[in-house]
Amino acid sequence: MMSEHKKTIILFNPMPVKHPVAQPNKKTTSLQVPLVNVPLSLLALARMVRERFDVRIINAVVDPDYRELIFDACDHALCLAVSSMTCYQIRDGIDVCKAVKEKYPDLPVLWGGYHPSSEPAQTLESPFIDIVIRGQGEQTFRDVVDRLAENGSPDSISGVSYKDGSRILHNADRKFADINTYPAIPYDMIDVERHVKGYKFGTRCLDYYLSQGCASGCSFCSEPVFCSRRWSGLLPERAVNEMEYLAKTYNIDTFMIRDSDFFLNVKRVKTLCELLIEKDLGSRLTSVNARMEHFSRIDDDIISLCRRAGIHEIFFGFESGLQEALDAMNKVSKVSQIKTCTQKCIKHDIDIRGSFMVGIPGMDVKKEVESNFNEINSLICAYGEKLEHLDVLLSFFTPYPNTQLYQTSIKCGLKPLETLADWGDFDQFDFKAPWFPQEYFDLVREFRAGMPWNSGCDFEEWRRFYDGIIERLEEIG
Ligand code: B12
Numbered sequence: 001m002m003s004e005h006k007k008t009i010i011l012f013n014p015m016p017v018k019h020p021v022a023q024p025n026k027k028t029t030s031l032q033v034p035l036v037n038v039p040l041s042l043l044a045l046a047r048m049v050r051e052r053f054d055v056r057i058i059n060a061v062v063d064p065d066y067r068e069l070i071f072d073a074c075d076h077a078l079c080l081a082v083s084s085m086t087c088y089q090i091r092d093g094i095d096v097c098k099a100v101k102e103k104y105p106d107l108p109v110l111w112g113g114y115h116p117s118s119e120p121a122q123t124l125e126s127p128f129i130d131i132v133i134r135g136q137g138e139q140t141f142r143d144v145v146d147r148l149a150e151n152g153s154p155d156s157i158s159g160v161s162y163k164d165g166s167r168i169l170h171n172a173d174r175k176f177a178d179i180n181t182y183p184a185i186p187y188d189m190i191d192v193e194r195h196v197k198g199y200k201f202g203t204r205c206l207d208y209y210l211s212q213g214c215a216s217g218c219s220f221c222s223e224p225v226f227c228s229r230r231w232s233g234l235l236p237e238r239a240v241n242e243m244e245y246l247a248k249t250y251n252i253d254t255f256m257i258r259d260s261d262f263f264l265n266v267k268r269v270k271t272l273c274e275l276l277i278e279k280d281l282g283s284r285l286t287s288v289n290a291r292m293e294h295f296s297r298i299d300d301d302i303i304s305l306c307r308r309a310g311i312h313e314i315f316f317g318f319e320s321g322l323q324e325a326l327d328a329m330n331k332v333s334k335v336s337q338i339k340t341c342t343q344k345c346i347k348h349d350i351d352i353r354g355s356f357m358v359g360i361p362g363m364d365v366k367k368e369v370e371s372n373f374n375e376i377n378s379l380i381c382a383y384g385e386k387l388e389h390l391d392v393l394l395s396f397f398t399p400y401p402n403t404q405l406y407q408t409s410i411k412c413g414l415k416p417l418e419t420l421a422d423w424g425d426f427d428q429f430d431f432k433a434p435w436f437p438q439e440y441f442d443l444v445r446e447f448r449a450g451m452p453w454n455s456g457c458d459f460e461e462w463r464r465f466y467d468g469i470i471e472r473l474e475e476i477g
Contacts, residue, residue: 006054007078009145010070011042014084014092015060026456027388028200035061038195038207040185040258041083041113041137047183048142053078055189060092062194070096074104078148081141083113086222086400090115090424097128108148112137115423118225118401120161124168126420132161135226136212138182140174176230179212184242192250200351201284201312202253206246209258210239210272216261216291218317219330219404220360220397223260231264236272240279247283257288263295270302273309286313287353293333296340303348313351316341321375322368325360329405338375342382351389354379358444359397359436361405361412366477369440373447373473377466380452385459387452394448396441398431409433439476443469 017035039059046055056073060066070080080100082093097109112133116123120132131154133140140159147154154160159174185208192206199205211233214223223229234242246252263269288311295314318338320326326333338354345352356372358365376392383390399406399414401423410416413434417423432441449455450465457465 006052007149008054008056008073008076009049010056010058010073010077010080011039011046012066012070012080012082012093012096013039013042013059013061014082014089014096016085016087016089018088018091025200025391025453027391027453036195036197037061038187038190038192039083040207040209043185043187043189044182045081045112045137045141046189047186048138049145050186050189053145057190059190062191067096067099070100071103074100074107077104077107078145079108079110081110081112084111084115085113086115086118086423087428088424090420092424094126094128094421094424097126101128110141110144112141114222114226115401118222118403119420119423120170121168122401122418123420124161124163129420130163134159134161135174136177139177176213176227176232179232180235180238184245185209187246187250196250196252199254199256199286201286204250204252205254205256205286206250206252207258208243208246208255210234210242211259211261211264214260215264216332217330219328219408220357220400222400222403225400225402231261233265233268236268236275239272240275243276243283244279244281247281252283254284254286257285259289261291262288263290263298266294266298266302270305273302273305273311276309277305281310284310284312287315288313290314290316290341291333292316292318292337292341293331295344296337298344300344300347303344303350307348307350311350313353314341314345315353316355318354318356318375320356320358320360320368321371321373322363325363325368325371328360328362328408335371335375339378339382342379346382351391352379353391353393355393355395357395357397358440359431359433361397361408361433361435365436365440366473369444370470370473373466373469376451380459380462380466387459391453392451394444394451396431396436396444397433398428443472443476 042057058066058069063069084090084093108130109128110131111123111129116132117134120134123129123132143157144154154162158172161170197205213227213231215229215231217224217229319329319331321335323335358368358372399409417426447469452462
């Protein structure tokens with residue numbers, strides 16, 4: 001069927017940040033947080049409806065004229081579907097939907113993704129949003145667009161919240177699905193060249209994921225709110241075939257792995273690695289997420305296998321050098337596991353990207369800051385002159401909707417965020433919690449700016465800088 005006979009579905013990924021913020025890593029050629037990403041969320045939905053609808057994928061990060069593209073598609077559209085995390089995407093998404101609703105008041109506007117899934121009722125209180133799809137989107141989205149195509153309402157479709165006049169209704173949750181039941185992510189629906197980026201080990205890096213969800217219950221994280229600690233992984237054979245296809249079709253040398261809990265099933269990881277070795281793709285896997293309590297217990301044989309299969313970099317959410325903070329985050333991990341993981345990675349020539357945060361509500365701030373500085377310094381000392389093999393991200397704790405630590409933050413003085421727009425305008429960069437004193441806040445920023453990847457300093461310069469910072473920390477309070 002020609003596309004003009006099909007109804008149009010507009011899939012939109014708003015800008016995640018107000019201004020480009022990607023900082024170059026001064027020890028490698030990569031950006032700290034590459035903004036250009038394959039819109040995996042939109043492609044996951046598009047694969048379910050592409051046969052029957054004319055699907056337009058609009059990604060603000062690579063389409064600077066995204067507003068015009070959206071308006072051009074609205075005339076005969078069935079719906080506008082927006083994906084949003086808790087960040088500036090909300091503000092950009094609201095602005096676009098407001099403008100669209102002014103011109104096309106009857107065009108159904110759907111929102112999905114982590115933010116609307118965490119706060120469905122508050123999201124629907126926005127006058128520019130009609131339907132929220134909670135959790136995994138694939139099947140629910142397909143059911144909703146089919147219903148819209150018949151001019152029906154989304155009542156009884158599980159996983160949906162919607163407006164009926166002035167009432168907001170929530171249908172039952174949808175069961176977490178096995179991602180093997182869906183077709184492959186349709187990379188052919190985007191211009192892949194515009195999404196290929198340089199990353200550390202190579203020049204042609206592409207985003208890919210092979211599991212969804214997370215089984216852990218960290219109290220600061222949106223993942224348990226989003227998927228109720230469910231997890232589903234692609235069968236190893238399928239994942240490896242997909243990677244082989246992508247590597248060959250698009251000449252990809254590096255896959256940036258977007259899973260939240262890659263090492264959850266070690267037996268599966270082993271099979272996957274054996275298959276990757278057998279295929280000999282020559283591709284590297286980077287940013288592979290590992291939980292330190294799992295990784296610190298994995299046998300050396302398996303880690304060596306991972307390295308041979310192409311795993312060159314692991315991302316650890318170390319989160320804190322203070323045990324009380326890890327406990328408050330419900331991390332189920334020990335500070336000592338940071339060292340164990342580091343030693344294992346150094347032994348097997350796997351780089352580390354590790355993230356830490358300060359500002360957890362209820363902590364003794366001085367102790368918290370000091371422990372984090374110490375732990376980061378220990379990591380830097382473990383790598384010495386080889387700092388291009390390490391990258392540390394240090395941020396301030398930011399409350400996310402409906403998480404346990406959001407509730408704790410309110411008790412500790414955070415003003416509740418009462419509307420969708422509040423979340424969109426909430427400055428998550430360097431969130432300054434009311435319980436976090438300004439002088440510590442400034443010192444943490446100075447420490448972060450001085451870290452080798454941000455300042456470009458060498459190991460000796462770092463040691464001098466660190467001693468100076470610790471002296472200043474002692475003087476506070
Ligand atoms: C890639 C990624 C990014 C990319 C951009 C992604 C994008 N959408 O534009 C970048 C690197 C820019 C990014 C940025 C941020 N990210 Co991010 N990111 C991810 C990551 C690793 C993968 C997302 C992904 O593509 N997954 C695969 C797709 C298929 O899954 P999905 O996005 O969940 O989509 C499914 C459902 O959510 C739903 N769905 C999604 N959108 C829509 C839309 C509609 C209409 C429907 C019906 C359904 C639907 O259906 C999809 C299929 O099931 C996730 C963690 C994870 N594993 O998911 C974190 C994650 C989404 N990010 C997160 C956060 C917090 C951020 C930041 C806001 C903060 C930060 N410091 O990281 C920043 C933004 C500001 C900044 N500093 O740049 C949180 C979200 C929490 C929340 N409440 O929003 C996550 C879950 C990580 C975490 N556990 O904390 N991120």
